[in-house]
Amino acid sequence: MMKQVARVVQAVCIALLPACGPGEEKAEASSTAAPSVVMLSSANDAFDAPDTIAAGWTSFQFTNKGNDIHYAHIVRLDSGRTVPELVAAYAEAIRTSGPRPKWVTRFGGPGGAAPGGTATVTQFLEPGSYVWICPIEDEQGNPHFGKGEHKPFVVHGAPAQTQVAAPTATSEVRLMDFSFAIDSTLRSGAHTIRVVNAGVEPHDLVLMKLVEGKTIDDIRRWMNPEQARRSDRPAEPPPPLESLGIPAGGIAAIASGYEVFMDLDLTPGDYVAVCMATAPDGRSHIEHGMIQQFRIN
Numbered sequence: 001m002m003k004q005v006a007r008v009v010q011a012v013c014i015a016l017l018p019a020c021g022p023g024e025e026k027a028e029a030s031s032t033a034a035p036s037v038v039m040l041s042s043a044n045d046a047f048d049a050p051d052t053i054a055a056g057w058t059s060f061q062f063t064n065k066g067n068d069i070h071y072a073h074i075v076r077l078d079s080g081r082t083v084p085e086l087v088a089a090y091a092e093a094i095r096t097s098g099p100r101p102k103w104v105t106r107f108g109g110p111g112g113a114a115p116g117g118t119a120t121v122t123q124f125l126e127p128g129s130y131v132w133i134c135p136i137e138d139e140q141g142n143p144h145f146g147k148g149e150h151k152p153f154v155v156h157g158a159p160a161q162t163q164v165a166a167p168t169a170t171s172e173v174r175l176m177d178f179s180f181a182i183d184s185t186l187r188s189g190a191h192t193i194r195v196v197n198a199g200v201e202p203h204d205l206v207l208m209k210l211v212e213g214k215t216i217d218d219i220r221r222w223m224n225p226e227q228a229r230r231s232d233r234p235a236e237p238p239p240p241l242e243s244l245g246i247p248a249g250g251i252a253a254i255a256s257g258y259e260v261f262m263d264l265d266l267t268p269g270d271y272v273a274v275c276m277a278t279a280p281d282g283r284s285h286i287e288h289g290m291i292q293q294f295r296i297n
């Protein structure tokens with residue numbers, strides 16, 4: 001019963017977040033036109049999503065129709081690289097905690113959506129070749145994209161889209177190597193939070209609202225994606241995620257210099273911000289210090 005309640009709360013809370021691309025080329029927006037909306041969903045380890053999208057500001061409204069958490073993480077491939085190469089190289093990097101392929105740019109996209117939940121991300125799309133992938137791992141540590149949860153799409157030029165304005169932020173979170181700078185004025189209520197990658201490495205952001213009695217050390221211990229692959233992992237099996245914290249929003253990984261606008265409604269309580277990325281040394285960003293507790297009043 002408690003588990004069901006937690007899942008419902010999780011599904012409600014996880015309705016996320018607008019995002020966008022790098023800062024340079026969209027500053028001159030003079031129109032109030034809304035971003036175009038693209039609906040996509042995931043079920044049974046497969047994406048249902050369009051093959052082509054116009055360049056410019058775009059809201060991705062992602063619905064999770066599966067039984068596990070899913071992402072619609074966007075990656076951009078360098079010219080000449082193929083989707084089978086991506087799937088093979090990235091899955092191998094995850095399996096070995098190795099360096100991620102240099103010819104893949106992390107481009108954001110909808111973050112974790114709970115089963116039956118949604119995640120909305122608005123971001124600026126540049127023309128090019130992209131792939132949606134779900135990097136969530138199953139209980140054996142295999143990423144969903146290795147089981148078929150990936151889909152390529154092409155972004156083509158659309159000059160009219162440059163008239164669409166960027167979202168207006170009420171607050172800011174900076175992602176660095178390896179820490180967060182969270183706006184101390186953040187209070188409960190509705191926010192549009194600008195998330196900026198001010199570091200060198202790609203970073204993501206996952207916000208967990210702590211369950212009563214749980215601490216940042218519980219999150220550090222059980223949400224560490226790399227420790228789980230090593231011999232120093234805890235002896236017991238991990239507890240259900242919802243027994244530790246409720247996912248309260250987040251963004252999929254963005255490369256250095258990118259910014260994301262995240263709309264979310266914060267309720268009073270204790271939160272933990274974590275980055276689930278892996279550093280070139282095979283350690284998680286959490287192990288490098290990219291985990292921080294903060295209170296919302």
Ligand SMILES: [Cu+2]
Binds near residue numbers: 275
């Ligand atoms: Cu990070």
